[in-house]
Amino acid sequence: QQQVKQSPQSLIVQKGGISIINCAYENTAFDYFPWYQQFPGKGPALLIAIRPDVSEKKEGRFTISFNKSAKQFSLHIMDSQPGDSATYFCAASKISNFGNEKLTFGTGTRLTIIP
Amino acid sequence: DVKVTQSSRYLVKRTGEKVFLECVQDMDHENMFWYRQDPGLGLRLIYFSYDVKMKEKGDIPEGYSVSREKKERFSLILESASTNQTSMYLCASSLRTSGSWHGELFFGEGSRLTVL
Numbered sequence: 001q002q003q004v005k006q007s008p009q010s011l012i013v014q015k016g017g018i019s020i021i022n023c024a025y026e027n028t029a030f031d032y033f034p035w036y037q038q039f040p041g042k043g044p045a046l047l048i049a050i051r052p053d054v055s056e057k058k059e060g061r062f063t064i065s066f067n068k069s070a071k072q073f074s075l076h077i078m079d080s081q082p083g084d085s086a087t088y089f090c091a092a093s094k095i096s097n098f099g100n101e102k103l104t105f106g107t108g109t110r111l112t113i114i115p
Numbered sequence: 116d117v118k119v120t121q122s123s124r125y126l127v128k129r130t131g132e133k134v135f136l137e138c139v140q141d142m143d144h145e146n147m148f149w150y151r152q153d154p155g156l157g158l159r160l161i162y163f164s165y166d167v168k169m170k171e172k173g174d175i176p177e178g179y180s181v182s183r184e185k186k187e188r189f190s191l192i193l194e195s196a197s198t199n200q201t202s203m204y205l206c207a208s209s210l211r212t213s214g215s216w217h218g219e220l221f222f223g224e225g226s227r228l229t230v231l
Contacts, residue, residue, distance in 0.1 A: 009155065036220075043119070043205055043222025044158070089157060102148070102173065103220065107157035 003027055004092050006106030013113055019077040021109045023090035026071065030092040034103070035064065035075050038087045047088070048075075080113045087111070118142070119223040121206050127229045134193040136226050138206030145211035146218060147189035149173075149181060152203040152225070161204075164189055165211060196230045203227050 005024045013019045025033075034049035050057045050064045050073065057064045063076040077084055090106040122137040140147065148163040150173075160173030162181040170181050178200060182190045189208075193200055204226045209218035 006157070034219075041224065043207070043224050044220075045222065046219045102160055102163055102171075104160075104174075105150075105158040107155060 003104045004090060004106040006090050006109060008109060009107065010110045011112070013080045013111065015080060015082060015113055015115050017080050017113075019075075019080045019084065019111055019113070021075045021088055021090070021111070022072065023074065023092075023106050024070075024072045025092045027092070027094070027104075028071070029094045030104075032093045032095050032101075033064070033066065033073050034091050034093075035062075036089045036091060036105075038089065038108075040086075044087075044089055077111075080111075082113045082115065085111055085113050119206055119208055119221050121204075121223040121226045123226050124224065125227050125229075127231065128196050129231055130197060132196050132230075134196050134228065134230075136191040136193075136204055136206075136228070138189045138191070138208075138223060139187055140189075140206075140208040140221070141187065142208065142210075142221070143186065144208035144218075144221070145186070146209045147183065148207040148209075148220065149179075149189065149191045150205045150207065151175070152205055158205065161191065193228075196228075198230050201228060201230045 035047045036044035037047040038044040048059050061078045066073045088109045091103040093101045093103045119140045146165050149161040150158045164170045164183040180192045206223045207220040209220050
């Protein structure tokens with residue numbers, strides 16, 4: 001059962017362009033939506049995250065857009081650089097007071113930035 | 116810096132062997148997780164633990180067990196390895212948080228297991 005659907009599976013963008021990765025979720029109880037970035041040979045690392053009380057969050061060249069009614073969120077990378085080439089995972093979770101929440105990850109997008 | 120160390124980066128085992136994957140974190144995190152990563156399937160949670168000796172099943176626990184005897188160490192056990200368990204295994208840890216924010220997951224570099 002795929003609770004978080006991610007697309008595209010792979011993406012090639014020219015340097016300086018905008019990279020856009022989309023995710024959709026099913027569980028309306030989810031209230032935390034992070035993106036993780038993974039370079040080859042490394043574990044994923046937190047890139048940026050959003051709560052559903054805002055529609056957009058920006059950190060440098062990275063922006064999350066969130067549409068609660070559509071149950072969709074997306075990652076936009078502005079002015080994409082070769083160093084952004086990596087695999088990106090969206091994820092979702094429900095915050096709990098017990099601190100034992102678990103993340104459900106999407107299937108990942110391999111992003112390649114070409115000169 | 117938080118460090119999550121997985122003891123073996125590459126393992127090759129035979130079908131039916133018992134396999135131990137070890138993970139140690141050095142930041143006193145309460146939560147620890149085991150994921151497996153497969154192309155096209157993303158990261159799938161096998162087991163997690165939010166306290167010593169506590170464990171909860173994730174989405175794909177079949178064929179796996181775990182052990183958490185000490186706070187810093189979380190072991191994944193394959194009782195009888197099978198070829199469909201060939202995969203990249205990722206350990207992660209996080210602080211237990213309550214209220215408004217989820218603890219950031221810190222991942223190890225992964226253990227690539229091949230079962231022949």
